[in-house]
Amino acid sequence: MYAKAKAHTNIALVKYWGKKDAELIIPYTDSLSLTLDEFYTTTAVQYDSQLQHDEFVIDGQPVNEKNFIKLTKFMQYIREISGVTAFAKVTSTNHVPISAGLASSASAFAALAAAATKAAGMNLNRTELSRIARRGSGSATRSLFGGLVEWHHGTDDATSFAEPIQERVDFGLEMTAIMLDTNIKKISSRSGMQNVVKTSPYYPAWIDVVQHDMVAMKQAIRAQDVTRIGQIAELNAMRMHALNLAADPSFTYFNADTLRAMALIHDLRNQGINCYYTLDAGPNVKVIYHKNDRPKILKALQIEFREDQLVVAKPGPGIQYLD
Numbered sequence: 220m221y222a223k224a225k226a227h228t229n230i231a232l233v234k235y236w237g238k239k240d241a242e243l244i245i246p247y248t249d250s251l252s253l254t255l256d257e258f259y260t261t262t263a264v265q266y267d268s269q270l271q272h273d274e275f276v277i278d279g280q281p282v283n284e285k286n287f288i289k290l291t292k293f294m295q296y297i298r299e300i301s302g303v304t305a306f307a308k309v310t311s312t313n314h315v316p317i318s319a320g321l322a323s324s325a326s327a328f329a330a331l332a333a334a335a336t337k338a339a340g341m342n343l344n345r346t347e348l349s350r351i352a353r354r355g356s357g358s359a360t361r362s363l364f365g366g367l368v369e370w371h372h373g374t375d376d377a378t379s380f381a382e383p384i385q386e387r388v389d390f391g392l393e394m395t396a397i398m399l400d401t402n403i404k405k406i407s408s409r410s411g412m413q414n415v416v417k418t419s420p421y422y423p424a425w426i427d428v429v430q431h432d433m434v435a436m437k438q439a440i441r442a443q444d445v446t447r448i449g450q451i452a453e454l455n456a457m458r459m460h461a462l463n464l465a466a467d468p469s470f471t472y473f474n475a476d477t478l479r480a481m482a483l484i485h486d487l488r489n490q491g492i493n494c495y496y497t498l499d500a501g502p503n504v505k506v507i508y509h510k511n512d513r514p515k516i517l518k519a520l521q522i523e524f525r526e527d528q529l530v531v532a533k534p535g536p537g538i539q540y541l542d
């Protein structure tokens with residue numbers, strides 16, 4: 220009745236931004252991501268018939284009520300499909316700043332889906348696990364797999380799952396995260412996307428953009444063309460963030476440092492150094508480049524940002540069971 224799993228975060232190169240079904244987390248569009256080695260979550264699950272309710276300890280702290288409700292609902296679903304009746308003690312450690320647009324929920328729900336089902340005696344493949352993780356957080360769907368991963372939006376629980384495109388990414392694709400603000404974000408991705416779907420006049424255009432970008436991105440991956448991957452990812456991210464600016468009420472995840480980092484990447488490109496950026500539901504900027512260009516890029520970033528703000532991340536692996 221015990222299991223422990225480790226899952227890595229992922230950063231979307233073609234973003235998921237909007238739910239068609241908020242309960243099952245079925246998105247409007249496909250998405251595509253890179254799993255990263257540097258950021259991950261380990262989670263242990265122990266079912267115990269003595270417990271009166273589930274217990275969640277994250278990074279040494281019991282969770283607040285809002286997170287308890289979300290997590291215990293997730294565990295209730297695992298009990299329904301596994302037939303286990305006992306409550307569980309869940310202990311989780313994040314090697315990633317929580318809620319700073321670095322997708323901690325992705326690694327968290329992927330690790331929880333794997334550990335909670337294994338501890339319950341279920342033996343599921345990663346596609347099945349990705350469908351379960353999806354119910355916790357959309358981006359978690361993709362974190363079961365390593366490397367470049369696609370999430371098929373599907374139309375229902377059975378058809379909305381992730382699949383690897385290339386698990387071992389060996390053509391030099393790399394990302395450096397510029398950590399600008401590691402505080403809890405003000406607007407959750409959940410409420411941000413809800414607002415956008417309801418009020419952004421550009422939402423129908425976004426659905427077309429993603430369809431196009433998915434095809435182009437997969438072509439660029441097949442061609443191992445890091446420049447093309449960066450170009451598509453940057454434009455896709457900016458088009459996602461444009462939805463937010465056009466929503467009612469209008470909002471943005473950018474702060475002044477975000478704009479400073481973006482301007483720096485543009486400057487580097489003008490100097491002939493190939494690098495691109497992407498951003499999620501937070502102000503931190505992720506720089507996309509070929510690993511051969513890393514020294515030049517880091518040198519330029521170190522002039523503007525502190526050493527401890529820059530985290531180099533390489534493609535990372537899929538789910539692993541520990542112990």
Ligand code: PMV
Pocket residue numbers: 230231233234235236250322324325356357358359408409498499500
């Ligand atoms: O599934 P969530 O709530 O972590 O939302 C993820 C949203 C983005 O990170 C902005 C895009 C994505 O595809 O990961």
